[in-house]
Amino acid sequence: MKSSTNDQVEGKFHKVKGKIKEIAGKVSENPGLEAEGKDEKRAGKVQEKIGQVKKVMGK
Template sequence: MKSSIRDKAEGTFHEAKGKVKEIAGKITDNPKLEAKGKGEKLVGKVQEKIGQVKKVLGK
């Protein structure tokens, strides 16, 4: 699997996982879990963008 495709897939996975954690934190009134979820979503978005850049650069 190309590096760009892997980064995009992993980024999407981290975004989804972060969203689940964020919602779980809201439901259980756990601000730490909610913050972890928001952070993981952000990491996922960044990783996905890195994959898009790699695709443009041909890596």
Template structure:
């Protein structure tokens, strides 16, 4: 099982990566890339929250 710090760090990384993809999709007029970016950004937020919950629970 991943540590809470690792989950939070990976979540932040995926949020940044998702923002970049979303922006690249917007400026290059590629809706599929924009949607992938939004999905990855959301997944990163979820993973970061999981890390926060693990920290609270002491795991």
């Protein structure tokens, strides 16, 4: 199982990566890439929250 810090770092990474894809999709008028970026950004937020919960729970 991943540590809370790793989850938080990976979550932030995926949020940034998703935001970049989202912007690239808007600029290139590629709705598929934009949607992929939004999905990755949401997944990053979830992973970051999981890391925060693990930290509070002491895992």
